[in-house]
Amino acid sequence: MPHRTIRARRLTFVSAGVMSLAVLATACGGGGGGTSAAPKDFTYLSVTENTTTRTALTTLSKGTCKAENDALPLKVETVPQAQLDQKLQLLAGQDALPAQFAAGNAPALTKQLAKSGKVADIQLELDRLGVLDQLEPAAVSTIKALYGGKLMALPYEYNIEGIFYNKKLFKENGVAVPGTWDELLAAAEKLNAKGVQPFSASGAQGWPLTRLISGYLYRSLGPDALDKVDAGSAKLTDPAYVKAAEEIAALGKKGYFGKGVGSIDYDTAMNQFLTGKSAMFYMGSWALANISDPKQNKVGAENVGFMPFPAVKGGAGAIDQYPSNIGLAITLGSKNLDKKTGAWVGCITENYGSTALNDHGTISGFKVNTPVKDANEVTTTVRKTISSSQQNVLWFEALFTTKATTISNTNAAGLVNGSVSPKQFMENVQAALGGQ
Numbered sequence: 001m002p003h004r005t006i007r008a009r010r011l012t013f014v015s016a017g018v019m020s021l022a023v024l025a026t027a028c029g030g031g032g033g034g035t036s037a038a039p040k041d042f043t044y045l046s047v048t049e050n051t052t053t054r055t056a057l058t059t060l061s062k063g064t065c066k067a068e069n070d071a072l073p074l075k076v077e078t079v080p081q082a083q084l085d086q087k088l089q090l091l092a093g094q095d096a097l098p099a100q101f102a103a104g105n106a107p108a109l110t111k112q113l114a115k116s117g118k119v120a121d122i123q124l125e126l127d128r129l130g131v132l133d134q135l136e137p138a139a140v141s142t143i144k145a146l147y148g149g150k151l152m153a154l155p156y157e158y159n160i161e162g163i164f165y166n167k168k169l170f171k172e173n174g175v176a177v178p179g180t181w182d183e184l185l186a187a188a189e190k191l192n193a194k195g196v197q198p199f200s201a202s203g204a205q206g207w208p209l210t211r212l213i214s215g216y217l218y219r220s221l222g223p224d225a226l227d228k229v230d231a232g233s234a235k236l237t238d239p240a241y242v243k244a245a246e247e248i249a250a251l252g253k254k255g256y257f258g259k260g261v262g263s264i265d266y267d268t269a270m271n272q273f274l275t276g277k278s279a280m281f282y283m284g285s286w287a288l289a290n291i292s293d294p295k296q297n298k299v300g301a302e303n304v305g306f307m308p309f310p311a312v313k314g315g316a317g318a319i320d321q322y323p324s325n326i327g328l329a330i331t332l333g334s335k336n337l338d339k340k341t342g343a344w345v346g347c348i349t350e351n352y353g354s355t356a357l358n359d360h361g362t363i364s365g366f367k368v369n370t371p372v373k374d375a376n377e378v379t380t381t382v383r384k385t386i387s388s389s390q391q392n393v394l395w396f397e398a399l400f401t402t403k404a405t406t407i408s409n410t411n412a413a414g415l416v417n418g419s420v421s422p423k424q425f426m427e428n429v430q431a432a433l434g435g436q
Contacts, residue, residue, distance in 0.1 A: 039338070041072060042072045043098035047080065047081040050081075053157070057074060065347040068343045098336065099333055100331070102329070107329075107399075110147065119332065122152060125342070136365045136367060142158070142365075146394065152329075155326045157284075157325075158365035159324065160284065164283060164304055170305075173196060181312045188254075188256045197277060200280075201269055202266045202268070210397065212248045212251070214394075218323070220243070222315075226398070248416065249415050251416065253418060262416075276299045292361035293361075301375065306385070320391070321389075321393050353365075
C-alpha cells in the first residue's frame, strides 16, 4: 500500500528513535527511577462524547496498522468529558497515564503534566521516528500557539469553526445567508416568527455557547481580543467584553435556542440540527463526520451549508479569521514510549490523515497521502476554507486556567436562560482567571 511504502523509507530512523524512547520511558517512569515494565497494550484514553478518533484508530488497527496492533493491541478507554481533568490528575498522581490520552479540557493542565515529565516531547519523538513532516504546518502552528510554543499534542482533528446552516429551511423561509451580526439577528427573528428554532446548542456542555461569545469578541475587538486578557492588558469585565456576553444572552432571552437549552447535551443539539428541528448550528468542522453520515443526517448533506461567524459593524475583526483548533487534543504519555508504541505512533502519523478523510469524512492535521473524494459539497467548502484562511484565532477558553474553563462552561447555560447576568458571567470567569 502507498502508506507502507512511505513508512518503509523511514524505518531507518526508528532504531535511533527507539533507544531515545526507551531512555525517556525509564527517566519518566515514576518514583524509583527504575526501568518501567513494557506496556501490554496500546491504550488510548478519550472522552465518551468523541467517537470519531477512536473509530478511525480502530479502522487503522484492522488495516494499515494491523502489524503494530498484533504486536501491541489497541485498547480504548473512555470517560465523560466533564470528568476528564479529574481522571488525568488521578492517573498522573498514580504515575499511570496511558500511552495516548485526551489532553485536559484546557491547555493549562497539559502544560502542568509536561512540566512534571508526564508528557512526551512529541516533536522530538516524531522527528526521531522520521515522520514529523507528516503533520500539516498549520496544525503544528495551532498546537504551538496553544501550548507555549511546544508541540504537546497530535492533530487527530484540525478544525475551523463557523455556522452550519440548513439550506432548505433558509430557502423555504426566505432567509439569505447573513454576512453581519445584524443580518444574523434579523434571520433568527424571521425564522423564529415562522416557528423554526433558529439555533441548536448544548447548554449542558457549555462551550458551544461560550464559543459564540468569543466569536463576537473577535469580530468586534479583533483577533487579539483574548490574547489581551491573557496578557493582563484587558479584562473580561471591561464594557466591550461584557457587550459580547450581552449579545449572546439576548439570543437566549428571545428564545432562539429553543426550550431547555441548559439541559441539552451535545448529541441532542447535533440531532436537533440534523433532523431539521433547528436552522443553524455553531460548531467545528469535526461535525462533518455527523453531517456525512446518512443515518444521522436526516436533512441530507446536500442541504447543509457553512458560513463564517458574521462581521460586527465597525468591528476590528474580519470574517476570514476563523477560530481553529485541534479538536480533542491527544497527547503521549512519556512513561509508555518504547519500540512497540513508537511503531504505533509512526504508523498513525503517516496514515491517520488518509483514513480519517477517506473512511470517516473528517479532517485532521496529518497529511493525506492518498487521493480523496470529498463525501459532499459542505466538506469541500470547509477544506477550501481551511486552505485559504490567512489568519486563525483560538476559542474563548483556550488560554484560560482549568478553573476558569470550568467556571465558564458551567455558567454558560445560566447566561442564556437568564439566571446569570452577562456582567456576572464575565465577573465569575475573570475572578477565576485571577482578579477583577
